[in-house]
Amino acid sequence: MAVTLHDVAGLAGVSIKxxxxxxxxxxxxxxxxxxxxxxxxxxxxxxxxxxxxNLRSGRTGAIALAVPDLSLAYFAELAAxxxxxxxxxxxxxxxxxxxxxxxxxxxxxxxPRLKLxxxxxxxxxxxxxxxxxxxxVNFPMxxxxxxxxxGPTDHVTMRNVEAARAATEYLIAQGRRRxxxxxxxxxxxxxxxxxxxxxYREALDAAGIAYDDSIIGYTTLWHRANGARSMRELLAAGxxxxxxxxxxxxxxxGAMRVLQESGRRVPDDVAVxxxxxxxxxxxxxxxxxxxxxxxxxxxxxxxxxxxARIAGxxxxxxxxxxxxxRILQRESAPAS
Amino acid sequence: MAVTLHDVAGLAGVSIKxxxxxxxxxxxxxxxxxxxxxxxxxxxxxxxxxxxxNLRSGRTGAIALAVPDLSLAYFAELAAxxxxxxxxxxxxxxxxxxxxxxxxxxxxxxxPRLKLxxxxxxxxxxxxxxxxxxxxVNFPMxxxxxxxxxGPTDHVTMRNVEAARAATEYLIAQGRRRxxxxxxxxxxxxxxxxxxxxxYREALDAAGIAYDDSIIGYTTLWHRANGARSMRELLAAGxxxxxxxxxxxxxxxGAMRVLQESGRRVPDDVAVxxxxxxxxxxxxxxxxxxxxxxxxxxxxxxxxxxxARIAGxxxxxxxxxxxxxRILQRESAPAS
DNA sequence: CTGAAAGCGCTAACAA
DNA sequence: TTGTTAGCGCTTTCAG
Numbered sequence: 001m002a003v004t005l006h007d008v009a010g011l012a013g014v015s016i017k018x019x020x021x022x023x024x025x026x027x028x029x030x031x032x033x034x035x036x037x038x039x040x041x042x043x044x045x046x047x048x049x050x051x052x053x054n055l056r057s058g059r060t061g062a063i064a065l066a067v068p069d070l071s072l073a074y075f076a077e078l079a080a081x082x083x084x085x086x087x088x089x090x091x092x093x094x095x096x097x098x099x100x101x102x103x104x105x106x107x108x109x110x111x112p113r114l115k116l117x118x119x120x121x122x123x124x125x126x127x128x129x130x131x132x133x134x135x136x137v138n139f140p141m142x143x144x145x146x147x148x149x150x151g152p153t154d155h156v157t158m159r160n161v162e163a164a165r166a167a168t169e170y171l172i173a174q175g176r177r178r179x180x181x182x183x184x185x186x187x188x189x190x191x192x193x194x195x196x197x198x199x200y201r202e203a204l205d206a207a208g209i210a211y212d213d214s215i216i217g218y219t220t221l222w223h224r225a226n227g228a229r230s231m232r233e234l235l236a237a238g239x240x241x242x243x244x245x246x247x248x249x250x251x252x253x254g255a256m257r258v259l260q261e262s263g264r265r266v267p268d269d270v271a272v273x274x275x276x277x278x279x280x281x282x283x284x285x286x287x288x289x290x291x292x293x294x295x296x297x298x299x300x301x302x303x304x305x306x307x308a309r310i311a312g313x314x315x316x317x318x319x320x321x322x323x324x325x326r327i328l329q330r331e332s333a334p335a336s
Numbered sequence: 337m338a339v340t341l342h343d344v345a346g347l348a349g350v351s352i353k354x355x356x357x358x359x360x361x362x363x364x365x366x367x368x369x370x371x372x373x374x375x376x377x378x379x380x381x382x383x384x385x386x387x388x389x390n391l392r393s394g395r396t397g398a399i400a401l402a403v404p405d406l407s408l409a410y411f412a413e414l415a416a417x418x419x420x421x422x423x424x425x426x427x428x429x430x431x432x433x434x435x436x437x438x439x440x441x442x443x444x445x446x447x448p449r450l451k452l453x454x455x456x457x458x459x460x461x462x463x464x465x466x467x468x469x470x471x472x473v474n475f476p477m478x479x480x481x482x483x484x485x486x487g488p489t490d491h492v493t494m495r496n497v498e499a500a501r502a503a504t505e506y507l508i509a510q511g512r513r514r515x516x517x518x519x520x521x522x523x524x525x526x527x528x529x530x531x532x533x534x535x536y537r538e539a540l541d542a543a544g545i546a547y548d549d550s551i552i553g554y555t556t557l558w559h560r561a562n563g564a565r566s567m568r569e570l571l572a573a574g575x576x577x578x579x580x581x582x583x584x585x586x587x588x589x590g591a592m593r594v595l596q597e598s599g600r601r602v603p604d605d606v607a608v609x610x611x612x613x614x615x616x617x618x619x620x621x622x623x624x625x626x627x628x629x630x631x632x633x634x635x636x637x638x639x640x641x642x643x644a645r646i647a648g649x650x651x652x653x654x655x656x657x658x659x660x661x662r663i664l665q666r667e668s669a670p671a672s
Numbered sequence: 673c674t675g676a677a678a679g680c681g682c683t684a685a686c687a688a
Numbered sequence: 689t690t691g692t693t694a695g696c697g698c699t700t701t702c703a704g
Contacts, residue, residue, distance in 0.1 A: 004696095004697055004698085005697065005698065006697085014674075014675085015674065015675045015676075016675090016676095016697090016698085016699095017674065017675060017676080017699090017700085018673085018674055018675080020698070020699065020700090021673090021674080024699085028673055028674095029673070029674085030673065030674090033673080033674080047446075047448045047451065048448055048451075048697085048698075049391075049451060049696085049697050049698070050448055050449070050451040050452050050698095051387060051390045051391045051396065051451065051452070051696085051697080051698090052391050052680090052696070052697035052698040052699090053697080053698055053699075054387045054680095054698090055385075055387045055388050055391050055680050055681070055682090055696090055697080055698075056679085056680055056697080056698050056699045056700085057680085057698085057699070058680080060387065060452070061449070061452070062430065062452060069416055070406065070412050070413070070415050070416035070419065071412060071413045071416040071615065073409070073412070073616075076406050076407060076409070076412035076415075076416075077406070077407045079406050079412075079431070080405055080406035080407040080412075080433065083406065083431055083432070083433050084433060087432075087433070092430055092432070092449050092452065093430065093431055094398065094428055094429065094430045094431075095415070095419055095429060095430075095431045096419070096423075096428070097416065097419050097420060097423070112383045112384060112386055113386070113397070113428050115383065115384075115385060115386040115387065116386050116387070116396070116397070116398060116428065116452075223615075224615060224616060224618075224619045225618075225619075228619060253616075253619060254619050256621075257619045257620070257621055257623075260621050279407065279559075279560060280409075280560060280589075280616065282560075282561075283560045283561070283564060283589060283590050283593045284593070284620070284621070285592075285593055285596050285620070285621050287593075340680095340681055340682085341681065341682065342681085350690075350691085351690065351691045351692075352681090352682085352691090353683090353684090353690065353691060353692080354689090354690060354691080356682070356683065356684090357689095357690080360683085364689055364690090365689070365690085366689065366690090369689080369690080384681085384682075385680085385681050385682070386682095387680090387681080387682090388680070388681035388682040388683090388696090389681080389682055389683075390682090390696095391680090391681080391682075391696050391697070391698090392681080392682045392683045392684085392695085392696055393682085393683070393696085394696075
């Protein structure tokens with residue numbers, strides 16, 4: 001641990017500047033000198049102290065990623081992509097979990113721990129529009145999720161409304177008329193749940209189908225257990241429907257499970273459609289038709305956008321970047 | 337960003353040492369001084385530069401977690417736990433993905449990026465016994481997975497052999513005699529696959545059942561798709577069996593999917609049992625009987641062990657810590 | 673092409 | 689109780 005530039009310089013019989021030059025591939029070094037230095041480095045097993053380098057350069061070579069919880073499959077897959085992408089750019093990722101909790105999200109934005117990184121990719125779920133001011137931070141940041149805040153921040157997000165509308169239209173095209181929803185958030189106006197529900201309503205309207213709140217299942221955290229519970233409540237209330245739109249895959253899988261327990265056949269009695277395009281949606285019984293909202297593109301774009309900000313174009317106007325979506329047709333809602 | 341101790345000291349009319357004392361809760365400060373300093377800090381919006389502090393103190397307040405891939409559910413849930421646990425201790429987590437690739441695992445151990453952290457929780461999958469020397473690193477490290485290396489390193493792991501044996505015995509107790517396996521690794525001697533297979537064989541031996549390689553499905557990466565593919569190969573080869581032991585849940589779920597496609601009823605025709613105790617195993621159709629290897633305990637223990645090493649007991653003898661397992665009885669292999 | 677020296681922002685002896 | 693000062697290990701002018 002304790003081997004420094006000075007040790008290497010001493011052994012190689014040069015100054016620390018020369019060693020530094022070698023390490024940083026400074027071009028004009030005499031080959032003989034370079035060799036001496038490299039031999040010394042190898043002999044001593046020297047590795048540069050990144051903390052010192054960071055202090056000097058003002059950069060850390062790390063970015064932070066803040067998501068609600070890695071045990072939510074969507075965020076796990078997102079994080080996997082972000083880390084892969086960052087690594088390709090030689091940057092390391094520090095992962096924070098907020099639990100989708102407003103207080104913790106706000107704390108995170110003020111946390112000195114972020115000083116350990118050059119920037120933040122942030123997926124806020126708990127904060128509301130009132131908290132927009134908290135997003136006016138003095139470090140590079142890219143927001144994931146809806147552009148619900150007007151601050152000067154880059155957003156990378158998906159077409160929630162359009163994608164949900166397309167999904168609903170897809171079900172309607174199969175002749176489904178009573179389409180239940182699982183995962184709605186009571187009274188929410190912004191956020192993914194509200195936007196996807198809006199897309200759902202637009203599709204109903206366009207098809208002349210009345211919106212019926214009695215087949216909307218409300219549940220906050222998009223866990224599988226909540227999808228199951230929500231569906232049980234719908235069934236217990238005697239709701240009638242011929243399709244279910246899960247506002248994400250995990251909910252849809254939980255709901256599908258309960259439907260089958262109750263004796264409904266999927267898709268014959270009830271078609272099921274999810275949202276997220278998770279790997280596991282391909283291997284459920286039946287496999288889940290779902291909307292791929294472009295998660296991979298989002299991860300890639302978030303990283304490259306953040307790195308560009310860090311690299312300097314801090315004054316470029318903030319951008320909103322939208323991923324393309326597509327419907328992955330599977331068995332739970334086949335294309336008729 | 338550019339506000340430093342000196343700025344605060346200047347505004348408060350004291351020396352930087354006094355400011356430093358206030359920040360670090362040094363006890364003997366006159367209340368009036370403290371107030372002045374705190375006012376200045378608030379006015380300037382000062383936050384300490386952690387990089388500088390780290391350089392000085394030799395600590396970073398961060399640990400690294402290296403896993404194969406966060407899109408593997410087991411590691412996502414493990415990472416979620418590790419981050420939660422670390423946060424409770426005021427430590428931040430940098431996540432690295434190795435892809436279970438030997439070369440990248442070896443590179444990681446030598447990577448200067450680790451200098452950004454105080455220690456490493458490492459789950460190696462690609463490295464073999466020949467690489468044990470590479471694990472003799474000069475920073476605190478806790479290994480997850482088998483104690484297959486003899487280096488002076490702490491291990492936190494699960495009882496793979498016992499748990500797999502118990503799982504197999506559980507199936508045998510239900511009257512199953514032809515128990516297929518999905519996820520074996522050809523020629524592997526150490527590592528989770530080999531150990532779980534060993535537990536399986538021990539159970540067969542104890543019950544006087546002959547081991548039959550024709551019902552062992554080999555596949556490397558424990559992805560759902562591989563579980564499915566492996567099961568398809570077994571079926572195509574005309575293998576006969578009345579139970580399947582998936583060496584992890586993801587494999588088991590993929591295999592179960594294919595079994596049902598092929599018209600087999602689970603558990604009537606074929607019982608299915610997994611390994612990992614994933615959340616999603618509870619919501620498959622049918623729900624998956626599985627072994628919970630103590631993942632949560634492993635995450636907690638890995639963090640606390642690493643932090644203890646970092647805090648100083650570097651010379652304590654290396655320990656191997658074993659989690660308790662339990663079988664979660666569900667529908668895919670009911671307790672008769 | 674290489675060396676000397678300053679300083680990034682902070683902590684911790686040591687003084688006062 | 690508070691101030692002075694010397695580094696932590698590195699990069700980076702500026703000389704030579």
